[in-house]
Amino acid sequence: MSANKPLTLVRPFLDRDTETWSYVVYDREGGSAAVVDAVLDYDAASGRTSTAGAEEIVAFVRDKNLKVEWILETHAHADHLSAAPFIREQLGGKIAIGDQICQVQKIFREVFNLEKQFLVDGSQFDHLFGDGETFQIGDLQARVIYVPGHTPADMAWQIGDALFVGDTLFMPDVGSARCDFPGGDAATLYRSVQKLLALPEDTRMFMCHDYPPSGEREHQCETTVGDQKRNNIHLHEGVSEAEFVAMRHKRDATLPMPRLIIPSIQVNIRAGQMPPAEDNGTVYLKVPINAL
Template identity: 60%
Template sequence: MRTLLTPQAFFDPATWTVTYVVADPDTGYAAIIDPVLDYDFKSGCTGTASADRVLDYIGKQGLRVEWILETHAHADHLSGARYLKANAGGKIAIGEHIRAVQSTFRAIFNLERSFALDGSQFDHLFKDGETFRIGSMEMSALHVPGHTPADMAYLAGDAVFVGDTLFMPDVGTARADFPGGDARQLYRSMHKLLLLPAETRVFVCHDYPPGERAPQWETTVGEQRKANIHVRDGISEDAFVATRVARDATLDMPTLILPSIQVNIRAGGLPPPEDNGVSYLKIPVNTFGVA
């Protein structure tokens, strides 16, 4: 197994999100994984400070962006993919099951009739097991549903980028109660990842550190199997499902779920402007949970 150089990580403390730049040292081609578009919930204003940090790094390193990879349509941050493509190039890609997510949320948000449900907002839709290249470096796209129907992980050499499927061992695993989520699917997806060699490095998309621990985002398959509080070795599927369902019932909705999903199913694009030239994000009333 080829050893991948340590990716450059960019932690966004506002959303607890980690964006990665993965580069092929032989060619200078790179991929950006799970970029962030800043969003102020109170004012409705977007910003690009997080994405500009990535652009600054890419420029200083002389990298050429070949891919902008989304692990799924995130519910906790808006995607900066469209902005990064406009300023650095690259193809925006996600798993092919994004179509199911688009269908679900077009109905929930009653989106415009012209909103396509075929994933065409993205430049490429990965199938499970599909391989692709960043320069001379091969990567694989792995379908890992459960958190959402469309979650993907990206494997490159001895490193796997797991999105929200796994968190750091002392945090556990992603929730499975969003539309289309499924705790049993999540358990099976995590075990698909945990069958990788124990030394495989695991890079998570978020960290919500307990206690006084500083944010972290790198672990290993072996550490996950030994210590993950929700899915370590010896925890059965039924036990995990019972724990996950009970915990999910206590969780609040993510602060940015309503604006973020509307943007992220559009590959980081805003809804089309209305006749006054302004784009609007919808808030469905009395649709999710109770006040």
């Protein structure tokens, strides 16, 4: 790669409990970096949190002497709590998400009947990015690609020659993300994916999750646009929108809700912050009955 286009360096981190991939993306040792989709450990039985996984990211960044400029979220995750505030506290940087997060906040403010002080303007985040917006991470140019469908607010981050797709796509042998969450839409996801598959075939594509077929392989995080176009079991070349929508509707009807959706959404629409403590000084997360 030419000097004008530095190679994007990517260090993945796997949270095995939620099968989530987080990333440190950087231009060079001693250079600038972004952290993508950091995970806060959460024990559902006890309600206890831990930063053990996020501390591995912090240690790597410090070892490489990197300066974190951005802490990026691909969307408001429904399967893990974000560790973005911890990363910012330890390493600096701005927490950012797509500007359509306001749609998701409006939906779930009603679902959880959140406090009147909860704002649905995205102001909990340090920065909201719009579709097509560009920004720098040191020597690396980054571009924002709006990819709704899984939720109304998903963004993919194209950073140099690397593309972080969130929950739009999984590894080719796993397929695509569900579209039955509030505000999700299978036809919209199909169109979003076509934007990603129109990128150069050698574009490296990094997953937010991997759910390996049982016993067949270890967790993986990286593929290419070309591999997805040829081999994705749900969205390879030749699959029509109508075929995909029919498959997705049938499949989604069989899927249970994610194990951590109730705590995750309440925290992640707040940019990873917990709800305000109640008058006894304790923080609580709500469980809506028969609502999801």
